Amino acid sequence: xxxxxxxxxxxxxxxxxxxxxxxRSHLRLMAKECDWKIxxxxxxxxxxxxxxxREKQQLLKDIKALRDxxxxxxxxxxxxxxxxxxxxxxxxxxxxxxxxxxxxxxxxKGGSVKTEIPAEGNREDNKDSVxxxxxxxxxxxxxxxxxxxxxxxxxxxxxxxEQAHNLTQLHVL
Numbered sequence: 001x002x003x004x005x006x007x008x009x010x011x012x013x014x015x016x017x018x019x020x021x022x023x024r025s026h027l028r029l030m031a032k033e034c035d036w037k038i039x040x041x042x043x044x045x046x047x048x049x050x051x052x053x054r055e056k057q058q059l060l061k062d063i064k065a066l067r068d069x070x071x072x073x074x075x076x077x078x079x080x081x082x083x084x085x086x087x088x089x090x091x092x093x094x095x096x097x098x099x100x101x102x103x104x105x106x107x108x109k110g111g112s113v114k115t116e117i118p119a120e121g122n123r124e125d126n127k128d129s130v131x132x133x134x135x136x137x138x139x140x141x142x143x144x145x146x147x148x149x150x151x152x153x154x155x156x157x158x159x160x161x162e163q164a165h166n167l168t169q170l171h172v173l
Contacts, residue, residue, distance in 0.1 A: 052171060059168045066164055070157040077150050084146060088139055095132060102128075 055171050056168070059164065059171060063161070063164045063168065066157075066160055070161070073153055073157060077153065080146065081150075084142065091135060091139070095128075095135075099128065
């Protein structure tokens with residue numbers, strides 16, 4: 001009887017094994033499909049990673065170019081400020097030389113110009129002071145314009161750097 005029960009159990013087990021065999025095959029097939037999907041996803045991620053790395057390199061190059069451009073602009077602004085300063089100093093020297101010549105001329109004439117035509121000497125001095133005041137106002141106006149332009153260029157430069165930085169941060173994330 002034990003043998004009979006063992007045979008029946010063995011037959012039941014054989015039936016269960018036959019019933020489970022298609023499930024086993026299906027499970028193997030599903031595992032292979034999952035492996036393929038995982039490999040495909042990994043390949044796509046590698047491709048995306050490479051694209052992002054290239055974009056990052058390009059953005060870094062763009063940032064460097066913008067920095068170089070900003071430095072070139074700053075150099076140009078510094079040069080223009082120096083040139084303006086030199087022109088102003090030259091103007092001042094010419095004005096001083098002009099005054100010195102007038103003073104020397106008056107000294108050579110021995111002050112006779114002052115006694116003979118005092119109003120004319122005042123007119124020249126007034127004319128010189130008016131010219132100087134006018135030149136000073138022009139220089140001040142030019143300085144204000146240059147400072148405004150410098151501020152505008154700096155603002156544009158920093159805005160472009162911020163935009164490039166923000167883009168870089170977005171692409172890196």
